[in-house]
Every structure is written in structure tokens, then in C-alpha cells.
Amino acid sequence: KAGVTQTPRYLIKTRGQQVTLSCSPISGHRSVSWYQQTPGQGLQFLFEYFSETQRNKGNFPGRFSGRQFSNSRSEMNVSTLELGDSALYLCASSLGLAARETQYFGPGTRLLVL
Amino acid sequence: AQSVTQLGSHVSVSEGALVLLRCNYSSSVPPYLFWYVQYPNQGLQLLLKYTTGATLVKGINGFEAEFKKSETSFHLTKPSAHMSDAAEYFCAVSEEGRDDKIIFGKGTRLHILP
Numbered sequence: 456k457a458g459v460t461q462t463p464r465y466l467i468k469t470r471g472q473q474v475t476l477s478c479s480p481i482s483g484h485r486s487v488s489w490y491q492q493t494p495g496q497g498l499q500f501l502f503e504y505f506s507e508t509q510r511n512k513g514n515f516p517g518r519f520s521g522r523q524f525s526n527s528r529s530e531m532n533v534s535t536l537e538l539g540d541s542a543l544y545l546c547a548s549s550l551g552l553a554a555r556e557t558q559y560f561g562p563g564t565r566l567l568v569l
Numbered sequence: 570a571q572s573v574t575q576l577g578s579h580v581s582v583s584e585g586a587l588v589l590l591r592c593n594y595s596s597s598v599p600p601y602l603f604w605y606v607q608y609p610n611q612g613l614q615l616l617l618k619y620t621t622g623a624t625l626v627k628g629i630n631g632f633e634a635e636f637k638k639s640e641t642s643f644h645l646t647k648p649s650a651h652m653s654d655a656a657e658y659f660c661a662v663s664e665e666g667r668d669d670k671i672i673f674g675k676g677t678r679l680h681i682l683p
Contacts, residue, residue: 497676500671500672503669547612552669553671554664554669557617558605558613562610562611
């Protein structure tokens with residue numbers, strides 16, 4: 456089976472712009488979770504989607520949003536980018552809810568905000 | 570709410586020596602516990618997980634961890650370190666029946682000395 460894929464792998468944006476990141480889960484996986492990873496804060500949970508419904512949301516402002524399509528592919532959007540949004544954004548998929556199942560992570564999208 | 574603490578953001582061991590990475594958690598109900606590893610420029614990969622049953626859990630690459638309820642710990646060990654073990658290791662906890670969030674520790678970077 457193909458692994459979790461994320462596009463694009465690298466992205467450079469300027470403050471105030473918006474960005475959309477894409478994640479394709481492993482075939483058959485219904486849950487997709489998103490994480491932000493930074494050197495200072497570590498791995499922080501953004502949100503989890505299961506069968507097109509947002510199941511959980513982390514402590515991030517409303518500028519961070521996501522959605523999941525019927526084929527389980529997911530997108531994450533960040534509007535009005537800030538310098539502090541520079542990070543590695545990781546997507547993970549699992550058969551069931553992430554809290555109980557093994558998550559399979561993609562390689563991440565590295566976002567740099569200038 | 571559950572939480573997880575990893576003691577030591579950096580750990581150095583000599584090749585062939587014992588690897589011990591510490592993880593303590595806080596949970597009001599029986600937890601699910603995970604160890605993930607992240608190699609440079611890659612996403613996370615599951616090493617092992619504890620859900621129920623045997624408290625000594627064996628994972629990939631010779632790693633194992635023991636769930637000690639009385640100490641609220643889930644330390645990761647490997648008898649003999651190999652250069653390829655150099656990576657960042659994340660402990661994570663979730664609670665069955667709760668809000669289904671999985672919480673990651675801040676990570677421990679393992680350095681292997683020749």
C-alpha cells in the first residue's frame with residue numbers, strides 16, 4: 456500500500472497570505488489528523504477528521520481550518536499567515552480514531568512564512 | 570486531562586550501550602500509550618503501543634517499553650544502541666472513553682556516540 460502523501464513538501468509564503476495543504480491517507484483509512492511541529496512547541500495537535508466530520512480540535516485560532524472529502528483525502532487551510540505559523544505540518548492517517556489506533560504519518564509540509 | 574512528560578530533551582549514549590528514554594504520563598483512566606520515532610526529514614513512525622494486557626510491550630528495531638501504573642511511567646528501552654537509532658522519540662498518551670485526543674510529549678533526541 457502507498458503511504459501517506461502530503462503536498463506540497465515545501466512552501467514559502469508571506470505574512471497575510473493564505474495557504475492550503477493537502478494530505479492523501481493510506482487507502483482504507485478513515486481518520487486523518489493534522490499536527491504542527493516546531494522546535495519550541497514540539498508536536499501540537501491541530502484537528503482530526505473521521506468520515507468527513509471533525510472529531511477533535513486543538514487549541515489553535517480559527518485561522519486554522521480543515522476538511523475531509525468523501526475519499527478521506529484532507530486539506531488544511533491557514534488564512535492570514537503570521538511569522539509564527541512557520542513550521543512542519545504533519546498529517547497522519549489511521550483506520551479508526553487516532554487515540555486508539557496506530558497513526559501513519561506523512562513526510563510533512565514545511566511552511567516558511569516571511 | 571491527560572498529559573505526558575518526557576525527561577531530557579537530549580540523551581546521548583555510546584554505541585552498544587543501553588538506551589533508556591523516560592516518559593511519565595498523567596491520566597485519570599487507563600491510558601493508551603505510544604512511542605513514535607522520527608528520523609531526520611521524515612514523519613513519525615510507531616515503535617510500539619500499549620492498550621491493555623501485558624505490561625511489557627515489544628516493538629520494532631529491538632525496542633521495548635513497560636507500563637508501570639504505580640509509577641505512571643512508560644519508559645522506552647533498548648539493550649544495545651546502534652548508530653541507526655539516532656532520531657527523535659515521542660511518547661504519547663490518550664484515554665479510552667474520553668475526548669479521544671492523543672497528546673504527544675515534547676520529544677527526546679537520541680544521540681549515539683561512536
